[in-house]
Every structure is written in C-alpha cells, then in structure tokens.
Amino acid sequence: MRDFVIMTDSCCDLTDQMARELELEVVPLSLHMGDHLYQNWLDGRDIPFEEFYARIRAGELATTSAVSVGEFEAHMRPILAQSKDILYVGFSSALSTTYQSAVIAADDLRSEFPDARIFVVDSLCASLGQGLLLYLCVQQKREGHSIGEVRSFAEGTKGNICHWFTVDDLNHLKRGGRISAATALFGTMLAIKPVMHVDDGGHLTPVSKARGRKASLMALVDRMAETAVDPAHGTVFISHGDCEGDALLVADEIVRRFGNHDIHLNFVGPVIGNHSGPGTLALFFVGSKR
Incomplete structure (x- = not known):
C-alpha cells in the first residue's frame, strides 16, 4: 500500500507545532495589507498574528487571496514525485475558491502521475473546525487506515464538526456582507452580540443573539452542552481573534461543566480574521449535528 500525505491550507488555524506533529502539508493563503503581500503561514513568519490584529484595530484594511492552482501544483508535485498519494482536506468551498483550485490542480497532475491517487475533500469547515477534522483524519491514518478509508471518514465526519462563534465588533461582518448595516448599527448600540455557526453547506449563519460579551461566550458552551x-x-x-x-474563560467553563481537559487554543489566522475581526471567539467540537 502506497504511503500518503494529508494536505490542507492555512485556514485550518492549527498551531504550527501541532501541524508539524500531525505531519500535515500546509499550503498558505495570502493577505494584501498596505503595500505588502503576506502569506498566511501557521507560524506567522510573514506577519505575526498580534501585529495583524493591532493594524486592523488601528483601521487598516486588508484583502485576502485564495491559493492558486499553480501554488497547489507546486506543493503537490514533489510529494507525487516520491510515489506518495495525497489527501487534501480544505477550507469550505462556500467561503473561498481555494477548494476549487485544489480540484483543478489535482486534475492536472493526474495525467502527469497516472499511478497516483489524489483525493480532494471540501471540508465545509473553517478555522479550527477544519483543524479538528484534520486532527481526526490523522488519527485514522495512524491507526492504519488507507487513503480511501480516511477520505471516506472525512466525508462522513465533516457534517458533525460543530462551529459556534461570536464576534465583538459587528462592523467587520457588515463589511464582508454577512450582516446588514442596520443590524450592525443597532447591535452595536444595544451591545447585542450574534451567536453564529457554520451550517451544513459551509456558510456562516446567525442563529441567535446575546446581550453582552460574557453572555455570548457562555452561549457557545450552551450549544456544546446541547x-x-x-x-x-x-x-x-x-x-480567537487576539x-x-x-x-481561556470559555475553556475554564468547559472544564467546569464537563470536566474536559482536552482543549486546544490558537489564534484565528489573518485570512479569516480579516472578515471576522478582533475579538472573534470560536468553539469547535464533534456533535450529533451541526
């Protein structure tokens, strides 16, 4: 049985250390800010996460770019040349064209490497929801499952990766077209915080509202309990968005309510953080449904 590599993109928001421990191949998305193009590496080598959020808070605007077909081919070709197969599990197609670039790159490379298996999975996940799905896929691989079996596991599990999040500043969602200007204005005036999730189609969807920041954070844990x-x-x-x-408050509440200590924290990376803003807080777990 040929060896295979699990590949993803930087919107998985895993720490660089965890991605290395999981032996993932990670392809970065990009961010244009000021006069510079930064790649969203997991270790923040191009733009540290704290610097990115400080600049956003200061009013700077940024635009983001998906991974191109050529960039995927550049990452995939050396792996295939080693006679290894590839399972790519990527950022939700509802939020980026990155997945479609991976599909095209895989199609192009199959003719060049006819013996290779290149599978592309649309995770319909974002941030550490995508990271959680990858973490679980790696456990499957380490248990000895084949690339086809891990692919089937990813397809069968992605609909159970729950994403619950809230934001502190509604204006970032307004700018990205996620909520209306009126909703942002009145929500800000009344200290209303949205409780949102990523739905079965991989879209960001408002579900409920909470009055005040702490109530919105506790509402995320309530959803986990359900x-x-x-x-x-x-x-x-x-x-978290810096x-x-x-x-840590949410993590402590999870420990208090459920006794669960298997909790991992990291930044929302700059590509997703550009749309959700500083103060974003997102909780991810495996649920009976999204």
Whole structure:
C-alpha cells in the first residue's frame, strides 16, 4: 500500500507545532495589507498574528487571496514525485475558491502521475473546525487506515464538526456582507452580540443573539452542552481573534461543566480574521449535528 500525505491550507488555524506533529502539508493563503503581500503561514513568519490584529484595530484594511492552482501544483508535485498519494482536506468551498483550485490542480497532475491517487475533500469547515477534522483524519491514518478509508471518514465526519462563534465588533461582518448595516448599527448600540455557526453547506449563519460579551461566550458552551457527542472526553478546539483571555474563560467553563481537559487554543489566522475581526471567539467540537 502506497504511503500518503494529508494536505490542507492555512485556514485550518492549527498551531504550527501541532501541524508539524500531525505531519500535515500546509499550503498558505495570502493577505494584501498596505503595500505588502503576506502569506498566511501557521507560524506567522510573514506577519505575526498580534501585529495583524493591532493594524486592523488601528483601521487598516486588508484583502485576502485564495491559493492558486499553480501554488497547489507546486506543493503537490514533489510529494507525487516520491510515489506518495495525497489527501487534501480544505477550507469550505462556500467561503473561498481555494477548494476549487485544489480540484483543478489535482486534475492536472493526474495525467502527469497516472499511478497516483489524489483525493480532494471540501471540508465545509473553517478555522479550527477544519483543524479538528484534520486532527481526526490523522488519527485514522495512524491507526492504519488507507487513503480511501480516511477520505471516506472525512466525508462522513465533516457534517458533525460543530462551529459556534461570536464576534465583538459587528462592523467587520457588515463589511464582508454577512450582516446588514442596520443590524450592525443597532447591535452595536444595544451591545447585542450574534451567536453564529457554520451550517451544513459551509456558510456562516446567525442563529441567535446575546446581550453582552460574557453572555455570548457562555452561549457557545450552551450549544456544546446541547449537541456534543462526548463533552467530557472529546477533543475541543477554541480559536480567537487576539482575545486569549476570553478563550481561556470559555475553556475554564468547559472544564467546569464537563470536566474536559482536552482543549486546544490558537489564534484565528489573518485570512479569516480579516472578515471576522478582533475579538472573534470560536468553539469547535464533534456533535450529533451541526
């Protein structure tokens, strides 16, 4: 059985250390800010996460770019040349054209490497939801499952990766067209915080509202209590838009309610953070449904 590599993109928001431990091949998306083009490496080598959020708070604007077909081919070709197969599990197609670039690159390379298997999975996930799906896929690989079996696992599991999040500043969602200007204005005036999730189609969707920041954070844990398959033992990921204190507050509440200590925290990377803004707090776990 040929060896295979699990590939993803930087919107998985895993720490660089965890991605290395999981032996993932990570392709970076890009961010244009000021006069510079930065690649969204997981270790923040081009633009540190704290610097990115400081500049956003200061009013700078940025635009983001998906991974191109050529960039995917440049990452895939050396792996295929080693007679290894590739399973790419990527950022939701509802939020980026990155997945479609991977599909085209895989199609192009199959003629060049006719013996290779190149599978492309649309995770319909974002941030550490995508990271959680990858983490689980790697566990499957390490248990000895084939590339086809891990691909089937990813397809069968992605609909159970729950994404619950809230934001501190509604204007970032307004600018990205996620909410109306009126909703942003009145929400800001009344200290209303949205409780949102990523739905079955991979889209960001408002679900409810909370009055005040702490209530919105606790609402995320309430959602976990409702649908988590194994709240006491399942792996939990939390990503944050430069608000580690709030992430630790949510983590503490999970420990208090469920006794779960398998909790991993990291930044929301700059590509997603450009749309959700500083103060974003997101909770990810395996649930009975999204």
